[in-house]
Amino acid sequence: xxxxxxxxxxxxxxxxxxxxxxxxxxxxxxxxxxxxxxxxxxxxxxxxxxxxxxxxxxxxxxxxxxxxxxxxxxxxxxxxxxxxxxxxxxxxxxxxxxxxxxxxxxxxxxxxxxxxxxxxxxxxxxxxxxxxxxxxxxxxxxxxxxxxxxxxxxxxxxxxxxxxxxxxxxxxxxxxxxxxxxxxxxxxxxxxxxxxxxxxxxxxxxxxxxxxxxxxxxxxxxxxxxxxxxxxxxxxxxxxxxxxxxxxxxxxxxxxxxxxxxxxxxxxxxxxxxxx
Numbered sequence: 001x002x003x004x005x006x007x008x009x010x011x012x013x014x015x016x017x018x019x020x021x022x023x024x025x026x027x028x029x030x031x032x033x034x035x036x037x038x039x040x041x042x043x044x045x046x047x048x049x050x051x052x053x054x055x056x057x058x059x060x061x062x063x064x065x066x067x068x069x070x071x072x073x074x075x076x077x078x079x080x081x082x083x084x085x086x087x088x089x090x091x092x093x094x095x096x097x098x099x100x101x102x103x104x105x106x107x108x109x110x111x112x113x114x115x116x117x118x119x120x121x122x123x124x125x126x127x128x129x130x131x132x133x134x135x136x137x138x139x140x141x142x143x144x145x146x147x148x149x150x151x152x153x154x155x156x157x158x159x160x161x162x163x164x165x166x167x168x169x170x171x172x173x174x175x176x177x178x179x180x181x182x183x184x185x186x187x188x189x190x191x192x193x194x195x196x197x198x199x200x201x202x203x204x205x206x207x208x209x210x211x212x213x214x215x216x217x218x219x220x221x222x223x224x225x226x227x228x229x230x231x232x233x234x235x236x237x238x239x240x241x242x243x244x245x246x247x248x249x250x251x252x253x254x255x256x257x258x259x260x261x262x263x264x265x266x267x268x269x270x271x272x273x274x275x276x
Contacts, residue, residue: 089175210253
C-alpha cells in the first residue's frame with residue numbers, strides 16, 4: 001500500500017505533539033518538516049524541531065516536494081495559495097479561536113478583552129482547511145471552553161492547547177484518508193486582531209477599574225512576555241494578577257479582582273497602590 005506523504009509546518013509543544021502523532025499513524029510518511037530551532041528565550045521546552053526529519057527552513061521548498069497532505073500548527077508565516085492547492089488531501093491548520101471568530105495573533109488576550117462587552121464568555125480552537133486568507137477557510141471541527149472571571153492569557157492558552165490536542169488526536173487519522181465535509185465561517189464575522197498592538201498600555205488604571213482588570217488578565221502570560229503596563233509618577237509600571245511574580249498591591253477592584261505590580265530585577269516594587 002502506498003504511503004500518504006505528509007508535509008508538516010509548525011512549532012511549540014502542540015506542533016511537537018502533531019508531528020509525533022503523524023509519525024505514529026500507520027501508512028504515513030512525513031516527507032518534509034518546516035521547522036526552526038527555538039530561540040534561547042523561548043518559554044517552551046518541547047518543539048517539533050527536536051524530533052523532525054527531512055527538515056527544511058522555508059515552506060517555499062515544498063513546491064519541489066511531492067506530498068499528499070499538509071498540516072500547519074503554530075506556523076509563523078502565511079502560506080501562498082498555489083502551495084495550499086497542491087496536496088490532493090488539502091492543507092489543514094489549527095487556530096485557537098472558536099469557529100474562527102477571531103483571527104490573527106494573541107487570541108487568548110483578545111478573547112478575554114472581548115468577553116465582557118460581547119457577552120461571549122467562551123474561547124476555543126478550530127481545525128480547518130486553509131485558504132489564502134489569514135486564519136480563514138472551511139471548518140472541519142471546533143471545540144469551546146469557558147472564559148472565567150479570573151482567567152489570564154496563560155491559563156486560557158493552556159485550555160485551548162488541550163482542546164487542540166483533542167482535535168488533532170481525533171481528526172488526523174481521518175484526514176489522511178480523505179477530505180471531509182466542512183462548513184465555512186460566517187462571512188464578515190471574524191475580527192482580524194493582527195495589527196492591534198497598543199492594548200497593553202493602560203492610560204489611566206483608575207478610570208475604569210474593571211476594564212483595567214480585564215486588560216491586565218488578557219496580557220498575563222506567566223511573564224513569558226511583557227505584561228500590561230501603565231505610567232505612575234513618570235515611571236513605567238508593569239502589571240500582573242499573578243502574586244508569584246508581583247510586589248505590592250497596585251490596584252484592587254474588589255477582593256477577588258486584584259492587580260499587582262511586577263517587581264523589578266532588584267526585587268523592589270516601588271510605585272504606589274490604590275484601593276477601590
